[in-house]
Amino acid sequence: MTLLLWLSSWSNISVLGVFLTVFTVLVDFMKRRKKWSCYPPGPVSLPFVGTMPYVNYNNPILSFEKFRKKFGNVFSLQNCWTNVVVLNGYNTVKEALVNKSEDFADRPYMPIYEHLGYGHKSEGIVLAKYGHVWKELRKFTLITLRNFGMGKKSLEERVTEEAGFLCSAISSEGGRPFDLHLLVNNAVSNVICTITYGERFEYGDETFKKLLTLFENSLNEEIGLLPELLQVVPILLRIPGLPQMIFRCQKEYIDFTEMLIEKHKETWNPAYTRDFTDAFLKEMAKGNEAEVNGFNRTNLSFVTSDLLAAGSQTTSTTLRWAFLFMLLYPEIQSKVHKEIDKVIGRNRPPTMADQANMPYTNAVIHEVQRCGDIIPMGLPHMTYRDTKLQGFFIPKGTTIITNLTSVLKDETVWKKPNEFYPEHFLNENGEFVRPEAFLPFSAGRRACLGEQLAKMELFIFFTTLMQKFTFVIPEDQPRPREDGHFAFINSPHPYQLQAVPR
Ligand code: HEM
Ligand SMILES: *[C@@H]1O[C@H](CO)[C@@H](O)[C@H](O)[C@H]1NC(C)=O
Ligand SMILES: *[C@@H]1O[C@H](CO)[C@@H](O)[C@H](O)[C@H]1NC(C)=O
Ligand SMILES: *[C@@H]1O[C@H](CO)[C@@H](O)[C@H](O)[C@H]1NC(C)=O
Numbered sequence: 001m002t003l004l005l006w007l008s009s010w011s012n013i014s015v016l017g018v019f020l021t022v023f024t025v026l027v028d029f030m031k032r033r034k035k036w037s038c039y040p041p042g043p044v045s046l047p048f049v050g051t052m053p054y055v056n057y058n059n060p061i062l063s064f065e066k067f068r069k070k071f072g073n074v075f076s077l078q079n080c081w082t083n084v085v086v087l088n089g090y091n092t093v094k095e096a097l098v099n100k101s102e103d104f105a106d107r108p109y110m111p112i113y114e115h116l117g118y119g120h121k122s123e124g125i126v127l128a129k130y131g132h133v134w135k136e137l138r139k140f141t142l143i144t145l146r147n148f149g150m151g152k153k154s155l156e157e158r159v160t161e162e163a164g165f166l167c168s169a170i171s172s173e174g175g176r177p178f179d180l181h182l183l184v185n186n187a188v189s190n191v192i193c194t195i196t197y198g199e200r201f202e203y204g205d206e207t208f209k210k211l212l213t214l215f216e217n218s219l220n221e222e223i224g225l226l227p228e229l230l231q232v233v234p235i236l237l238r239i240p241g242l243p244q245m246i247f248r249c250q251k252e253y254i255d256f257t258e259m260l261i262e263k264h265k266e267t268w269n270p271a272y273t274r275d276f277t278d279a280f281l282k283e284m285a286k287g288n289e290a291e292v293n294g295f296n297r298t299n300l301s302f303v304t305s306d307l308l309a310a311g312s313q314t315t316s317t318t319l320r321w322a323f324l325f326m327l328l329y330p331e332i333q334s335k336v337h338k339e340i341d342k343v344i345g346r347n348r349p350p351t352m353a354d355q356a357n358m359p360y361t362n363a364v365i366h367e368v369q370r371c372g373d374i375i376p377m378g379l380p381h382m383t384y385r386d387t388k389l390q391g392f393f394i395p396k397g398t399t400i401i402t403n404l405t406s407v408l409k410d411e412t413v414w415k416k417p418n419e420f421y422p423e424h425f426l427n428e429n430g431e432f433v434r435p436e437a438f439l440p441f442s443a444g445r446r447a448c449l450g451e452q453l454a455k456m457e458l459f460i461f462f463t464t465l466m467q468k469f470t471f472v473i474p475e476d477q478p479r480p481r482e483d484g485h486f487a488f489i490n491s492p493h494p495y496q497l498q499a500v501p502r
């Protein structure tokens, strides 16, 4: 009797087992990609997990290097059921972003940000689907940044003023060894914070330190296998409390920016536009028409936190690379010093008008961006419609990774791709030239919205500090590492320097 029971329950289980297996294989089969002809090659995709087991998500660079060697410049991956195509090399990336700009202009939906309020109704700019609202918000943001004649100061004056504060803060280190990280970050964030929220943080401010830590931790929360898995199997995000636990810092970061906006609304006066938030509130007040174009309170917080997120860490990381290269290559540093002395002198602050007369310094800054290569894999794109690229067929809705490293260090374009060599940007007469493969801001419709501002900041901050100081490696410190640390952004390893007044 017991044996019979045992047998019957065993067969129940096995029937259930067979059923489940058939069911899952069927689901997998249905969700797997169709066999398109001319689809880019890639590693063999396994049931469910696709090609994910082949990638080391803590150091994806190495795995991708292998795929490129094996499959060529355009290869495909499958993250569970999401199709991904990786583009390598200047020609490929340019064809996609520039020639077929609209085909590649969409962004994949990011379920991992839903717990922050991101969703089909509000997406900001950076992660917004390609379409009407994204266009309106992007246009508005560009115009508002450009016309920053609102308020009392122009954008350039603000940047120059902040660069002056940064110089004083560095002077007060009294030539002792220190790490620039926090100060530079504070200065750069202040520029974007005054523009968007009308707030700046004193150097050393505790709230700011907290904000910076939150931001850096949020970046770290997004790398690794788990976030990648949640992105492609979003149902896991329904596990109560899971997103809040994994992405705790992101949430705190958003709450913080939310507070800045709320504070703002209390003091809002429609007759006087102080900053970007005010300009947006003013647009919102226009009512229904504006609402259709995306000017809604939820989008306000995403657009402004986008600006802060996209505009602070990027620029300040680039500046940290700049001073690192100055430490490592003193002869280049002294050439920059000479040019500054010749064109600007020691007494007046640099202005953007000087840039045209300073080809060497300009070349150095460009080379810093090329070598620093701070966003190695760009931001993910998605195909907006079926398209062809380099003879391959890529269907609508495919996630596209543009490998910016492979462009900035393309051996077929750059003379010394893996060296710091400012001459990449100078012709034989010593004039500034910009090779087309210089794409740290990406290209096409989705190219960096802050490019102009970023260039202004890089030039003004860099020349202002170089005018005042010579940067040297402290005697007791090792030579800083030249390779980067990758967490979405490629940043230098922490290093110490001494700023010797000139
Ligand atoms: C050195 C500094 C910077 C670098 C290297 C940089 C680079 C980039 C890159 C590679 C992208 C992705 C483009 C694509 O999807 O193909 C991007 C997008 C973006 N950047 Fe920057 N960026 C910098 C500074 C800034 C600043 C200062 C701002 C803010 C004013 C900003 C705002 C944005 C925005 C809003 C986007 C999203 C554009 C869209 O999806 O339509 N960036 N940036
Ligand atoms: C991008 O290109 C570089 C240089 O070829 C390579 O080392 C890296 O693995 C590539 N990354 C991706 C994501 O394909
Ligand atoms: C992209 O466009 C440029 C200029 O319009 C053209 O010279 C080039 O051949 C095009 N490239 C491809 C691959 O279509
Ligand atoms: C917010 O902007 C997104 C695009 O960024 C748009 O799809 C959405 O409709 C907007 N939401 C509202 C409520 O206006």
Ligand SMILES: *[C@@H]1O[C@H](CO)[C@@H](O)[C@H](O)[C@H]1NC(C)=O
Pocket: 121, 291, 296, 297, 298
């Ligand atoms: C913004 O849009 C959301 C979703 O459409 C809506 O619920 C909310 O009331 C709107 N907010 C404002 C201030 O118009």
